[in-house]
Amino acid sequence: MASTVTSDDAVKRPGYGQLLRTPGAWTYLLPGFAARQPFAMLTIGIVLLVQHTTGSYGTAGAVAAVTGVSMALFAPQSGKLADRFGQRAVLLPGVLAHAASVSLLTALALADAPLWALFAAAVPSGASVPQIGPMVRARWAARLEGSPLMSTAAAFESVTDEFTFVVGPVLATALCTGVHPAAGLVAEAGLTLVGGLLFAAQKRTQPAHGTHSSQAGSPARVSALSVPGVRVLAVAFLGIGSVFGGMQVSLTAFSEEIGNPGANGLLYGLFAAGNMLAGVAVGAIAWKAGPRRRLIVGYTALTLTAALLWTAHSVVLLGLLGLVVGLCIAPALITGYTLVESLVPATARTEAFTWLTGAVALGQAAAVTVAGQLADTYGSTAGFLVPLGGTALALVTLVALRSRLVARPAGRTVARGMGHRVPVAVD
Incomplete structure (x- = not known):
C-alpha cells in the first residue's frame, strides 16, 4: 500500500531508521537478503569448479560468461512476467528451475563432460537466476510511492547489493577450497531454493500485478x-x-x-x-x-x-x-x-x-x-x-x-473536493 506524503513529510530528513520502520519491510528484507546471496556466488562458484575439473581458467571463464549473458538477456523477461502475473507466480517455478539447472551443471563438470554440455547447462542456470534485488526494489517503490524515502530505499538496496558481493564470493571460495570444489555451487543452489521460497511466501507485501491493474479505470500495462x-x-x-x-x-x-x-x-x-x-x-x-x-x-x-x-x-x-x-x-x-x-x-x-x-x-x-x-x-x-x-x-x-x-508529470488526486499535489524534485 503506497504511503501518503504531505508537504511536511517532504521536508523531513530521510533516514535509514525511518525507512526500516516501514510496516512489513522486514518480512521481505530478511528472506530477500538470503535469496540474493547466490547472485554473487554463481560466477565464482562456476569458475572455481570448472577450473578444478578442466585445469583451464579460459574454459571456466567462458562457462561463467555464458551464464552472465544468459541472465542479462532473460532477467527482463522475468521482470515482465512478475509485473503481469505477480512475483510469487514467477519465483516458485524459477527457483526450482535454477536449483535443478545448477545441480545439472555441477554434475556435468564433475563428470568431465564436454564443453558444449557445460554451455548447454550454463544457459538455463543464468536464465533462471531469481531477480530478488529488483523485486525488493519494486516492493519498496509500491510502499513508498511519492515519498522522499524512495531515494533512501534505493541507497539501502545498493549497500545491500554491495555487501552481498563482498560476502557471497568469500563464502563460495571458502566452501570450494575448504570443503569441496563443488560446495560453492551446491550452497548457491540451496540458498536460492530456501531463500527464494521464503521470499515468495510474503504475499502481503508484493506489489499489485497486471492482472489486478487491468480492471476498469486502471492504467494500461506497458x-x-x-x-x-x-x-x-x-x-x-x-x-x-x-x-x-x-x-x-x-x-x-x-x-x-x-x-x-x-x-x-x-x-x-x-x-x-x-x-x-x-x-x-x-x-x-x-x-x-x-x-x-x-x-x-x-x-x-x-x-x-x-x-x-x-x-x-x-x-x-x-x-x-x-x-x-x-x-x-x-x-x-x-x-x-x-x-x-x-x-x-x-x-x-x-x-x-x-x-x-x-x-x-x-x-x-x-x-x-x-x-x-x-x-x-x-x-x-x-x-x-x-x-x-x-x-x-x-x-x-x-x-x-x-x-x-x-519524470512523468505529477498528477493531482482529488478527493471530496480537495486537491493534493505530490511534491517532486525539480532539476
Missing part, C-alpha cells in the same frame, strides 16, 4: 523498455557493469604481475568498501538537486576517476584509486534506480529494475572478456582502459539524451 528514459538508463548501467568487470579482471592480473596474488582481495575489497560507504552516505542526505542532475554529475565523476586507473603502478595508489572509483559508483547507481520510480508506471517497475540489473550483468560479462584479452596481450594496465571506455560512452549517451530522463 513495457518498461518502451519508456525512453529506461533505455537511456540501461546504457548508463552497461557502463557501470564495465567498471565491475574490468576491475575484477585487471586487479587480478595486476596482483599476479607484481607477484602478490593475495593483494587482489585487498584491492577489490577497497573498491567494494568505497561503494558501500558512498551508498550509506547517499541515502542519509536530504538532496536538494533533482535526480537527473545528480545522475549526470555522479556519472561524470565516475568517468573521470576511471580515467586514472591505468596510470596506477603500485598497490597503494591502485588501492586509493579503487576506493575513489567505488565512492563514485554508488551515487550513479542509486540515482538511476531512484529515477525509475518516477519514469515508469507501477505496473512495469519490476521489469524496469531487471533491465537495469541485466544491463550491469551484460556490461560486466563484456568487460570481463575484453579486459581479459587486453591484460593477456598488453598487461593489466591495458585492462583498466575498459572501465574508462565503458563509462565514457555511457556518459556521452546520458548527456545527449538527458531530456529523456524527465
Whole structure:
C-alpha cells in the first residue's frame, strides 16, 4: 500500500531508521537478503569448479560468461512476467528451475563432460537466476510511492547489493577450497531454493500485478523498455557493469604481475568498501538537486576517476584509486534506480529494475572478456582502459539524451473536493 506524503513529510530528513520502520519491510528484507546471496556466488562458484575439473581458467571463464549473458538477456523477461502475473507466480517455478539447472551443471563438470554440455547447462542456470534485488526494489517503490524515502530505499538496496558481493564470493571460495570444489555451487543452489521460497511466501507485501491493474479505470500495462528514459538508463548501467568487470579482471592480473596474488582481495575489497560507504552516505542526505542532475554529475565523476586507473603502478595508489572509483559508483547507481520510480508506471517497475540489473550483468560479462584479452596481450594496465571506455560512452549517451530522463508529470488526486499535489524534485 503506497504511503501518503504531505508537504511536511517532504521536508523531513530521510533516514535509514525511518525507512526500516516501514510496516512489513522486514518480512521481505530478511528472506530477500538470503535469496540474493547466490547472485554473487554463481560466477565464482562456476569458475572455481570448472577450473578444478578442466585445469583451464579460459574454459571456466567462458562457462561463467555464458551464464552472465544468459541472465542479462532473460532477467527482463522475468521482470515482465512478475509485473503481469505477480512475483510469487514467477519465483516458485524459477527457483526450482535454477536449483535443478545448477545441480545439472555441477554434475556435468564433475563428470568431465564436454564443453558444449557445460554451455548447454550454463544457459538455463543464468536464465533462471531469481531477480530478488529488483523485486525488493519494486516492493519498496509500491510502499513508498511519492515519498522522499524512495531515494533512501534505493541507497539501502545498493549497500545491500554491495555487501552481498563482498560476502557471497568469500563464502563460495571458502566452501570450494575448504570443503569441496563443488560446495560453492551446491550452497548457491540451496540458498536460492530456501531463500527464494521464503521470499515468495510474503504475499502481503508484493506489489499489485497486471492482472489486478487491468480492471476498469486502471492504467494500461506497458513495457518498461518502451519508456525512453529506461533505455537511456540501461546504457548508463552497461557502463557501470564495465567498471565491475574490468576491475575484477585487471586487479587480478595486476596482483599476479607484481607477484602478490593475495593483494587482489585487498584491492577489490577497497573498491567494494568505497561503494558501500558512498551508498550509506547517499541515502542519509536530504538532496536538494533533482535526480537527473545528480545522475549526470555522479556519472561524470565516475568517468573521470576511471580515467586514472591505468596510470596506477603500485598497490597503494591502485588501492586509493579503487576506493575513489567505488565512492563514485554508488551515487550513479542509486540515482538511476531512484529515477525509475518516477519514469515508469507501477505496473512495469519490476521489469524496469531487471533491465537495469541485466544491463550491469551484460556490461560486466563484456568487460570481463575484453579486459581479459587486453591484460593477456598488453598487461593489466591495458585492462583498466575498459572501465574508462565503458563509462565514457555511457556518459556521452546520458548527456545527449538527458531530456529523456524527465519524470512523468505529477498528477493531482482529488478527493471530496480537495486537491493534493505530490511534491517532486525539480532539476
